[in-house]
Amino acid sequence: MRKILVFGLLFLGILVNIAAQDKIAAPTLVSPADSSNIDVEVILDWSSVSGAVSYKLEIDTSNNFSSPLKQTIETTYSAHTVKDLLYGTTYYWRVSAKNVNNLYSSPSEVWNFTTKASVTLTIPADNSKKLPVKFTFRWNAIKGSKYLFQLDTTSDFNSLLKKEYSELNIDTIDLFQLNYGQNYYWRVKAYHDYDSSEWSDVRFFTTKGDVIAKYPTDNFEGFIPGDSIIFHTIFGSQYGELIISEDSSFDVQFYYIFDSTKIARIKVSNNPPKYDTLTKVATGDLKFNQDCYWKARLFHAKDTSDWSDVYHFKTIDTLGLLLPSNGAQDINPSSDSLSWSSIYAADEYIIYYDTLSNLSTSKTVSINSQDTLYNRKDKFVYYLRNLNLKYNKTYYWAIKAKHVRDELMSDTWSFETIDNTSINNYQSSNFTILPNPASDYVKVNFNSEQTGAIVIKNILGQEVYREKINKAVYTTIPISSLDNGIYIIEFNGIDVYFAKKLVVKH
Structure with missing residues (x-):
């Protein structure tokens, strides 16, 4: 009897040891969090279990996992993507681990999630006003879905103007050629091969129709x-x-x-x-x-x-003169200029200038409005040196603008030219040449920053040198290649003109 008892205890110990070797821990669920609201395509994730060779995932619409919709998935991974879930439905899920002996652990705790029931519209906001007739509509995506978009001029979406777009794979749609000044309603539905969501809320907007x-x-x-x-x-x-x-x-x-x-x-x-x-x-x-x-x-x-x-x-009823200001004095006929506001439609400008205030003996100069030498976009500039005015004289001037249908005259303004006894001092204060006479180079200095072109001409008026400068206060010109003789250095800048004699002596 005693031997039988000892043998029984030994056998029981072996069974307990075998059971201990076959036992495996239950997995811990990770995501989505319990009671989440999620898309109809989701990754279910749980913790790995030591000794597990695979896992059994159970998903159902009932918490006791007994409905006809129950899914059971065997996987060797500790996560699984579930697709084509029903919209607006609560699901329950749990996971068991299996060891090498094909024995399952007890199931994990049961978590649940609910899939989204409908699409949420984002742009445009409800009751938006004066949208353009080309617009991008947006909504929040539900992963694992395609979309059906409807647009209509009635809220029940039954008019002849209804537009419908299906098989949309992204959460936006660009619409073109909407009617001007029109009331519109729009909504979106998500779907996949096995189910469709409820319609989204209906939103309203109007398009712009006025200029x-x-x-x-x-x-x-x-x-x-x-x-x-x-x-x-x-x-x-x-x-x-x-x-x-x-x-x-x-x-x-x-x-x-x-x-x-x-x-x-x-x-x-x-x-x-x-x-x-x-x-x-x-x-x-x-x-x-x-x-x-x-x-x-x-x-x-x-x-x-x-x-x-x-x-x-x-x-406009008059052409606007700019410079010289009316009644200006000490105007240099060699370096100053006339300027006036542009008339964009003008084909021609005519300058009238005279020593009589009524312009009865005036001389005239015609300027093509497209001449880039004078056209400065919003104003025209004409150099006084082209008019051969005298020093120490009062001049009166006016401008006429013309196009094929009409013409417009400015007011008459006056200016007084500088005394010729001070002209050398005037030019020297704006433009100096050092050295002069010169042999190898000459340095041209300005009393302020200038932009324009420096030109050297011989006594026959032929151009022998040209240089463009940009925002410079001086420039150095090589003259070693010039023959001995007398030259004129001219500077043509923005609204300014300077000229001075240069002697080259090698």
């Missing part, structure tokens, strides 16, 4: 013919029309058509990003001192905007 003046504003006075009309337009437009008339009934019209290259989208702020869309159209030969009216509209292949409001402006 608004930036320059000239309504009732503006002093518009320069040839200047540009600038107005706020709508991004996504392909073309536009601008009509200008010299009567409010638009019986006499200047018609301009422009394409999308004239429609510029400009960023006006960074945080939040904000844009303005502008169009700039150069006008033509409008009459001077004339009331004008303009309106504009936009279009693309599928729609045309309404006409803008009618805006009124008046063109």
Whole structure:
């Protein structure tokens, strides 16, 4: 009897030892966190278990893992990607580890997660106003989904204008050629091969339909013919029309058509990003001192905007003189210049100058408005040295601008030229040459920073040297190659002209 008892205890110990060798710990769940709200494609992750050769993952819609939808996955990894989950559904999951003896651990604790029921729309915000007719719509992605996008002019999405886009693989869509000034509704649904989400909330927006003046504003006075009309337009437009008339009934019209290259989208702020869309159209030969009216509209292949409001402006009634100022004294006829404001539509300018205030005996000079020698974009500059004026004289001058439909005269201004006894001192104060006479080089000094061209001419007026300078107060010129003799050094700068004799003696 005693032997039987000893043998039984020994056998029991062997069984206990074998059981201890087969026992394996249960895994610990890692992510997603318990009770998470997640996408319909998710990576389920758990801790590795020492001695495990594989894991059994169980997923179900019931917490006792007994529904027909239960999935059981065997994997050698401590994570597994689950796809095509049902939308808006709560799932339960647990994991068991298996050892080399094909024995499973007890299951881990049970965690749950709920898949997203619908898409969340992001851009544009609900009730957005005046969106462009080209726009990018955005929503929060649900991983593992494609998307169905609907846009309509009615909130129940049953009109003939409804647009629908499916098989979208990203969480954005660019829409073109929306109607101008239109109310729209939009929504998005996510789906995959086995299920679809609920529709998102429905959002509302309106597109922009109006063209608004930036320059000239309504009732503006002093518009320069040839200047540009600038107005706020709508991004996504392909073309536009601008009509200008010299009567409010638009019986006499200047018609301009422009394409999308004239429609510029400009960023006006960074945080939040904000844009303005502008169009700039150069006008033509409008009459001077004339009331004008303009309106504009936009279009693309599928729609045309309404006409803008009618805006009124008046063109300039006098040409603006700049320099010399009226009544100026000590004007150097060799180095100073006349300047006046540009008339962008002008084809020709005529300079009138006289020693009589009524210009009755005036001489004239005609200038082509496209002559780059005088055209400085917003102003014209003409050198007095070209007029052969006398010293110590009072001169009166005026400018006439002309284009094919009209002409405009400036006021008459006057200036007094410098006394010829002081001209050498005047030039010396602006322009010095050292040494003079010179043999190898000559240094030209200015009393202020200058930009322009230095030219050396021989006594026959032939150019023998030229150099451009930029923002310089001096320059050194090699003259060793010049023959002995008398030369003239000239400087042509911005609004200035200097000239002085140079003697070359080797």
